[in-house]
Amino acid sequence: MNNFTFYNPVKILFGKGQISAIAQEIPAGSRVMMTYGGGSIKKNGVYEQVMEALKGFEVLEFSGIEPNPHYETLMQAVDIAKRQNIDFFLAVGGGSVIDGTKFIVAAMEYEGEEPWDILAKHERITKAAPFGAVLTLPATGSEMNSGAVINRVATKEKFSFGSPVTFPKFSVLDPETTFTLPVRQISNGVVDAFSHVLEQYLTYPVNAPLQDRMAEAVLLTLKEEGPKAVKNPDDYDTMANFMWAATMALNGVIRVGVPTDWATHYIGHELTALHGIDHARTLAIVFPSLMRYKIGAKKEKLLQYGERVWGVDSGTEDERLEATIQATIAFFESLGVKTKLSDYEVGEDTIETIVQRFEERGVKDLGERSDIQIQDVEQILKLSL
Amino acid sequence: MNNFTFYNPVKILFGKGQISAIAQEIPAGSRVMMTYGGGSIKKNGVYEQVMEALKGFEVLEFSGIEPNPHYETLMQAVDIAKRQNIDFFLAVGGGSVIDGTKFIVAAMEYEGEEPWDILAKHERITKAAPFGAVLTLPATGSEMNSGAVINRVATKEKFSFGSPVTFPKFSVLDPETTFTLPVRQISNGVVDAFSHVLEQYLTYPVNAPLQDRMAEAVLLTLKEEGPKAVKNPDDYDTMANFMWAATMALNGVIRVGVPTDWATHYIGHELTALHGIDHARTLAIVFPSLMRYKIGAKKEKLLQYGERVWGVDSGTEDERLEATIQATIAFFESLGVKTKLSDYEVGEDTIETIVQRFEERGVKDLGERSDIQIQDVEQILKLSL
Incomplete structure (x- = not known):
């Protein structure tokens, strides 16, 4: 730790x-x-x-x-x-x-x-x-x-x-x-909170089993309560559980003593700034690609996440990693949150613009190991086309 | 919730x-x-x-x-x-x-x-x-x-x-x-923290899945790290995980929005006051008996605790409940913490004294449903003889 x-x-x-x-x-x-x-x-x-x-x-x-x-x-x-x-x-x-x-x-x-x-x-x-x-x-x-x-x-x-x-x-x-919230805001909220946990969890292990399990507790709650919230936003217990999970996702409790990533947020912010795409939707676009691009560096935590949150416990390592990414994508899409740039009519030219903006601002060394450079951002976004 | x-x-x-x-x-x-x-x-x-x-x-x-x-x-x-x-x-x-x-x-x-x-x-x-x-x-x-x-x-x-x-x-x-702590203090600490979680968890369900999983996260961490801490109290990561788990067990995070019990603590305090038995050891004496005595009222959470913390997932309901109580006793004993009054040379006369003290002080209505009366305390302690 x-x-x-x-x-x-x-x-x-x-x-x-x-x-x-x-x-x-x-x-x-x-x-x-x-x-x-x-x-x-x-x-x-x-x-x-x-x-x-x-x-x-x-x-x-x-x-x-x-x-x-x-x-x-x-x-x-x-x-x-x-x-x-x-x-x-x-x-x-x-x-x-x-x-x-x-x-x-x-x-x-x-x-x-x-x-x-x-x-x-x-x-x-x-x-x-x-x-x-x-x-x-x-x-x-x-x-x-x-x-x-x-x-x-x-x-x-x-x-x-x-x-x-x-x-x-x-x-x-x-x-x-929250009973009268539009479905779009609820589904965005679930994806946002889920992504907050992933940013603090999907890195590399530092022997912090309690923080891991607490992060998984929030993920499992969002996995179970999120779809219910979208369907029944006036069910008190469902919304109470979703509400508390979203708060616990980013109040500091699950991030103590562990590395954090936040590259998805940095990249996503650009999509909001340039195209006005809802914040949560930018995370749903970037996260699956970032997982895939950093599949090696994040392997241990990806496998743990897949097993404990999505029940992915059979197949080769590669198969389990792929199944875990697919489960994440399927979860976001099941909530009505699209995960590809093309779903938002954003093309390759935007990737060039983002890269340019990062270069101008001197942004580099994103991610939990500071190993995501500007050219990596480009590759990650290309996986989301 | x-x-x-x-x-x-x-x-x-x-x-x-x-x-x-x-x-x-x-x-x-x-x-x-x-x-x-x-x-x-x-x-x-x-x-x-x-x-x-x-x-x-x-x-x-x-x-x-x-x-x-x-x-x-x-x-x-x-x-x-x-x-x-x-x-x-x-x-x-x-x-x-x-x-x-x-x-x-x-x-x-x-x-x-x-x-x-x-x-x-x-x-x-x-x-x-x-x-x-x-x-x-x-x-x-x-x-x-x-x-x-x-x-x-x-x-x-x-x-x-x-x-x-x-x-x-x-x-x-x-x-x-903590590296130079005597084994006795470490084992006591694990049991104390574990019991703190149980007091806030082993009650009745109120549809609070996040709190449940967070409590289980602490229990699982203590289950895994506790025995390691007793064996290797100078292993930094082990002691760090144990230390943080003990803090999270009673800082309020896991108890929000759920009922709590604390009857075990109230009863245990009397054993410390009368016989100077270490606080944690009094909890190890009382908790298994309280679980057994309140097996009906706590059934749903006992079954969930057994399955998620001890992997008790087969057999009839009665068998699973018994296996869960036995697993808890075995855990305490494996740490060198005895769970019977006779292990501490305490006999039935002490039970009478405790009942008398509760009567004099007007203590009643313990437990998450306020349904543990003075005569129930007597019965619980008799199960610990």
Whole structure:
């Protein structure tokens, strides 16, 4: 096992009716900015529940945070919040709203000249305004970690950042808030969470059997609950299990002391930035090809994953590896998430563009062994054509 | 899945050499009281490492915290710490030292007249002095939770308490600190951690597959690593896996949203209080009998536990249940931990005494369904004779 530091102070309030508990978690007298997206929370009753819970606080609303939240939009929120002396933020929505709010709270206290540097130059941030979250879409895990991914429309760039000061103070996970989600968002959420686990699991063994089994626990839960969630998004237990699995997939518990990959995410971000493909779908496109391209380096964990998650336990080693990749593809496709670039009408020219962008930005050495170079990215994407 | 709140802000510093990092975790200028036990840390180099790391701080030592820490001893520490204006505590040792230090930090800030009420009357505490821990004995999980168990010698009583303010600020888990542990402490630690998981798992199903699998992940790790740890306590990876499993067994992650039992602990505490039997050994005595006595109420989880942890997958239901209990007993015994009262020269008269003490104290309704009454405790203990 590798050395590690683990720290996650997020308070989780899980279950039906928990939105009503947020007032006890926000300092009395706070001026609250409630951030949200396109307004789905106004259709499913979440908006009313939050407003009811916030009675007694001064609340300013900031809506319109996009999927793959835009830097430009978030800076508007920062501007308004500063002028209105906001001192607590409440993100109500999915990963994009929570990620966006993390950037807002960091930018609120940023003392450098250009908040974009937090993203583009990885400027270290040491303070942030406090915020909480009400999660309505299980997927990204943002509700229980300190990381965020932000898009800049003007330059078609997508960058991530994170800091110990950008954990939510609390997150409400009420499965009932997910009952009206569109199927597409549920299937994306399952694939996103599943991929998060794979990024932290499908590397090489370091004699960490507990972390392995905990990762497999999340994968098996998503394998079983994911298809049920797509079919019955108003089944409480199903959505509760999916919701908690998506949170556990990226709250740090399964990644302690083990190597992590994240190359699939880096490559996928480019597809979102260039073509607006849903984040989860970019992962479904890239992961099977990356598995195949790195079949040698990832062999031991691929075989373990195949056996323990998909029951692949017979045949030659090569046959088992292939069956494992096929099982992964079949799982994604069974959820309605396509796995080829051609399914999204993306061709070879995009691969050239991505390679060029990586070259310009100096990105190299991706993967758990830092052995995925720009030319490997090209080969991986070609396998996804 | 049941509703739940999860909160665990303990920062974990895991791995070799991490003791040197504690200076960055303690506020500059702190007057530190270093608490420890009987002096084993002076034989294995941990004392020197801690002292080296604490250079620059004023450090007062308080040694002599016993296994099953004594209220009387801890109150001496409180007295000294108050007179010496101590403002940070560092527990160096196993669960007893960390538990004892939790009581010290709570008593430091307790405003009631009688700190014993924190234990005997479950007085709610709202503040505590800050403390960190250097763990040297994987077992109790105290390093990453807010609970503690304290003994009062004068009255032969053993009570627990806990509060959101008694989490360690940080805990160092360096597997190398465990290399010189006596076999008895290692085997006790494995049984203790294993029992902690069973208390949170062996109840009744509430459709929480992720929590089930995470609990099984810890059990399987202890099943595999425990016997290796007893044989080779200086194998780094083995001790690292055992250490992390013992922490994960009781840091709250596996208990979210599921019922918990703890009857075995309550009953076991009496055996320690009356006969000084090691805590873990009392669990090994009580658990098999409790499983057998509650075989009907726990049937579904017992069958799942048997199949997934011990590979018990054939025979009639009754045969599988019996095989599962036998596998548990065999595991404890294989570690050198005896499972019968007679092994500890404890007879039926003690059962009468325990029943009497429960009656006097008004203890009843133990177990995940609150259906273990005092007469059931008697029957359970008789099965352990």
